[in-house]
Amino acid sequence: MEYWSSVDIYTEWDIVAARQLGRNEAKKSGFGTVDQARITTAISELARNIYLYAGKGKIEIKRLSEDGLNGITIIASDEGPGIPDMRNVMTDGFSTSGGLGAGMPGVKRLMDEFKVETELGVGTIITATKWLR
Numbered sequence: 482m483e484y485w486s487s488v489d490i491y492t493e494w495d496i497v498a499a500r501q502l503g504r505n506e507a508k509k510s511g512f513g514t515v516d517q518a519r520i521t522t523a524i525s526e527l528a529r530n531i532y533l534y535a536g537k538g539k540i541e542i543k544r545l546s547e548d549g550l551n552g553i554t555i556i557a558s559d560e561g562p563g564i565p566d567m568r569n570v571m572t573d574g575f576s577t578s579g580g581l582g583a584g585m586p587g588v589k590r591l592m593d594e595f596k597v598e599t600e601l602g603v604g605t606i607i608t609a610t611k612w613l614r
């Protein structure tokens with residue numbers, strides 16, 4: 482079973498809406514308040530990156546249920562400039578804007594699975610999953 486929902490990211494208000502959606506979906510999946518906070522922080526970081534670096538894009542939230550295992554997947558996608566140096570980006574301390582969530586390495590730590598697909602001049606798709614245990 483999968484359940485999808487999404488928020489288009491154009492303005493800073495859309496970042497707030499994406500966080501809210503993520504919190505609600507995490508709650509429905511059965512995540513506790515601490516994990517809900519982890520998931521919303523990850524969504525904030527990814528949505529803010531879309532807003533800042535790509536201008537627009539979308540956050541999709543997928544609720545998963547596989548063989549009795551529940552989880553949530555965040556898909557952040559844009560058709561922006563792409564990320565030139567992924568290896569540096571995943572190094573702690575590379576993050577420039579000093580946000581609370583510690584940038585992309587922070588997102589990777591907050592979630593269980595983390596994948597970046599990016600191509601210069603084409604865009605970026607980041608997929609991050611957290612499982613309920």
Ligand SMILES: Nc1ncnc2c1ncn2[C@@H]1O[C@H](COP(=O)(O)OP(=O)(O)O)[C@@H](O)[C@H]1O
Binds near residue numbers: 526576578583
């Ligand atoms: N969606 C994106 N499109 C293009 N570049 C991006 C995107 N997300 C991140 N980046 C690049 O990766 C860098 C690191 O992102 P991040 O770890 O969130 O740190 P910060 O946003 O604080 O700089 C950004 O400074 C930006 O250059």
Ligand SMILES: [Mg+2]
Binds near residue numbers: 526529578580584585
């Ligand atoms: Mg960032």
